[in-house]
Amino acid sequence: MPELPEVEVLRRSLEPRLGQRQFTRVMVHAPALREPLDRAALAGFTAGRRVTGLRRRAKFLLIDLEDEATLVVHLGMSGRLTVVPAAEPLAKHEHVAFHLAADERYPEERLRLVDPRRFGLVFALPTAELPTDRHFKDLGVEPLADAFNADLLAAGAQKRSGPLKQFLMDGQVVVGVGNIYACEALWRARVSPRRAVSRVSAQTWERVVVAVRAVLSEAITQGGTTLNDFADGAGNPGYFQVQLAVYGREGEPCFTCGQPISRQVQAGRSTFYCSRCQR
DNA sequence: CGTAGACCCTGCGCGC
DNA sequence: TGCGCGCAGGGTCTAC
Numbered sequence: 001m002p003e004l005p006e007v008e009v010l011r012r013s014l015e016p017r018l019g020q021r022q023f024t025r026v027m028v029h030a031p032a033l034r035e036p037l038d039r040a041a042l043a044g045f046t047a048g049r050r051v052t053g054l055r056r057r058a059k060f061l062l063i064d065l066e067d068e069a070t071l072v073v074h075l076g077m078s079g080r081l082t083v084v085p086a087a088e089p090l091a092k093h094e095h096v097a098f099h100l101a102a103d104e105r106y107p108e109e110r111l112r113l114v115d116p117r118r119f120g121l122v123f124a125l126p127t128a129e130l131p132t133d134r135h136f137k138d139l140g141v142e143p144l145a146d147a148f149n150a151d152l153l154a155a156g157a158q159k160r161s162g163p164l165k166q167f168l169m170d171g172q173v174v175v176g177v178g179n180i181y182a183c184e185a186l187w188r189a190r191v192s193p194r195r196a197v198s199r200v201s202a203q204t205w206e207r208v209v210v211a212v213r214a215v216l217s218e219a220i221t222q223g224g225t226t227l228n229d230f231a232d233g234a235g236n237p238g239y240f241q242v243q244l245a246v247y248g249r250e251g252e253p254c255f256t257c258g259q260p261i262s263r264q265v266q267a268g269r270s271t272f273y274c275s276r277c278q279r
Numbered sequence: 280c281g282t283a284g285a286c287c288c289t290g291c292g293c294g295c
Numbered sequence: 296t297g298c299g300c301g302c303a304g305g306g307t308c309t310a311c
Contacts, residue, residue, distance in 0.1 A: 002305080003304060003305090034287075034305085034306075034307085059304095059306095074305080074306085076304085076305050077288090077304050078288090078289075078304080078305090079305095115289095117287085117305090118287080118288055118289080119287070119288070119304095120305090160281070161281075162283090166282085166283095171306080178304060178305070179303090179305090267282090267283065268283085268284065268285080
């Protein structure tokens with residue numbers, strides 16, 4: 001399901017539902033997702049602790065708990081993280097669930113991860129170890145932070161070669177820009193995804209920054225979904241509210257010029273673009 | 280050192 | 296109606 005906007009929408013939807021709730025037991029139903037599930041660590045860092053806050057870094061959801069522990073969830077391609085009644089039957093592909101104690105607001109529930117393709121990831125660790133954890137230590141800047149700017153991209157491009165789209169999707173440069181929004185942002189910036197990063201002007205970098213920010217923040221505002229199987233933390237489905245200009249529109253007319261949208265595979269992923277508008 | 284490609288896994292839609 | 300194929304939002308590893 002996720003790109004950055006979907007994870008951010010999920011974070012916001014879960015925040016009131018999980019805030020101050022106490023984790024009880026963890027139910028691990030699969031041996032591994034992208035990595036093995038460490039039942040002992042998951043239980044040890046969560047059982048009995050209350051949720052103190054929810055954060056996001058790149059496409060990772062960070063659930064901070066009492067006593068300086070953090071539960072980390074990544075949804076991969078097909079993960080859904082939802083809160084359901086504790087007695088809800090086990091869902092197909094429900095690989096792990098964290099039970100939540102009843103309080104004055106909610107009955108006993110469970111926070112469950114359903115992930116058919118199992119590209120997701122769940123682990124827990126001391127909060128202080130997050131920055132040096134191997135999943136986080138090499139991550140680039142957040143695209144909605146001030147540090148994401150034309151100078152940063154131009155500097156990063158000097159150390160690399162290859163096409164612009166792959167550069168934008170490189171998490172060591174900027175995080176959270178996945179295949180859909182990379183395509184959308186480059187269409188909006190009117191620059192070709194195939195353009196070599198060495199041949200991008202300062203002015204164009206500026207347009208790319210503006211476009212990435214706009215595409216992501218609009219998707220968040222609109223409830224995050226471009227994706228047909230997205231659901232927020234309450235299980236509400238997505239609404240296809242985000243109008244996609246190029247992604248999935250091969251052969252359909254460009255909204256700007258009417259030229260049929262092209263599709264080309266780059267690094268094993270489909271790239272959609274307008275060959276007239278994007279140079 | 281960077282970069283390109285394979286790979287992890289299941290489900291879905293399409294054409295036959 | 297059923298089957299096989301291609302394709303899908305992510306990230307990481309290996310071979311060059």
